Amino acid sequence: xxxxxxxxxxxxxxxxxxxxxxxxxxxxxxxxxxxxxxxxxxxxxxxxxxxxxxxxxxxxxxxxxxxxxxxxxxxxxxxxxxxxxxxxxxxxxxxxxxxxxxxxxxxxxxxxxxxxxxxxxxxxxxxxxxxxxxxxxxxxxxxxxxxxxxxxxxxxxxxxxxxxxxxxxxxxxxxxxxxxxxxxxxxxxx
Numbered sequence: 001x002x003x004x005x006x007x008x009x010x011x012x013x014x015x016x017x018x019x020x021x022x023x024x025x026x027x028x029x030x031x032x033x034x035x036x037x038x039x040x041x042x043x044x045x046x047x048x049x050x051x052x053x054x055x056x057x058x059x060x061x062x063x064x065x066x067x068x069x070x071x072x073x074x075x076x077x078x079x080x081x082x083x084x085x086x087x088x089x090x091x092x093x094x095x096x097x098x099x100x101x102x103x104x105x106x107x108x109x110x111x112x113x114x115x116x117x118x119x120x121x122x123x124x125x126x127x128x129x130x131x132x133x134x135x136x137x138x139x140x141x142x143x144x145x146x147x148x149x150x151x152x153x154x155x156x157x158x159x160x161x162x163x164x165x166x167x168x169x170x171x172x173x174x175x176x177x178x179x180x181x182x183x184x185x186x187x188x189x190x
Contacts, residue, residue, distance in 0.1 A: 040074035040092065041187035044085050044159075045179035051106060057165035057173050061117060063087075064102065064159050064175065066184060087158045088186055090151040095190040100159040101144035103181035107173050111166035114173075116143040121156055142181070148189065159184035 044066035055062045065086045069077055074091045090096065098118050141163075149157065163173045175182055 038074070039188050040076045040090070040096075041071055041185070042069065042073070042077045042088055043071040043183065043185035044068065044077065045070055045183040046177035047179070048177040050177055051104075051174040052177050053172055054104075054161065054163075054175050055173065056169065057107075057109075057112065057163040057171045058169035059162050059164040061119075061160045061162050063122075064100075064161055064182075064184065067177070068179065070179070071185070087156050088184075090153055090155050090157075092188070093150075093152045094188050095148055095150050096157070096186050097146070097148050097189045098157055098184075098186040099144070099146040100184040101142065101182060102159075102161040103140070103142045103176045103178065104163070104173055105140045105176050107141065107163075107171075109165050109167050109171075112141065113164050114141040114143045115162045115164075116145045117160040117162070118145060118147055118149070119158055119160055120149060120151070122158065140176075157186065 045068050046066055047068040054064075063086055065080060065084045067084055069079075069085050076091050077085050077088050080086050088098075100116050100118060102114065102116050104114060143161070151157070161175065165171055165173075
């Protein structure tokens with residue numbers, strides 16, 4: 001089915017639909033309408049309620065692997081093996097809203113910062129996406145970030161974290177694996 005016009009004054013957009021699926025619906029007021037039953041979205045978390053070693057507190061980035069896919073509409077997050085999940089793959093091009101939060105406990109230092117990262121295509125160089133640092137002076141630390149990112153179909157986003165302890169860069173730190181405190185998700189918004 002060819003789409004012949006979008007909007008009141010458009011006559012030929014060059015957009016064609018070669019599938020039998022509805023990708024975008026435009027209502028009478030010319031607003032894009034998404035159906036939550038087919039809009040790509042996901043939410044990853046942990047089924048555990050414990051601490052798990054992540055790595056050393058020297059600022060190294062670590063990709064977080066989650067044990068539970070709470071929401072996975074559009075199968076945009078594949079099982080990484082053994083019921084674990086870590087990477088979102090955009091099924092279609094568009095603007096996505098991503099969020100992640102990391103919580104750590106049982107770590108004591110007055111010179112510590114923890115970070116949450118959203119990284120596109122596993123590239124922490126110039127294309128490296130969006131980070132948030134949080135300073136810690138207690139035994140619990142958390143960092144979270146929320147960003148919109150335009151992706152083409154097939155591009156990936158993953159959640160990473162790091163900790164930097166100026167006093168002890170060889171110390172090991174842990175993530176608190178609790179579905180309410182440590183998670184990663186996203187949804188197509190446009």
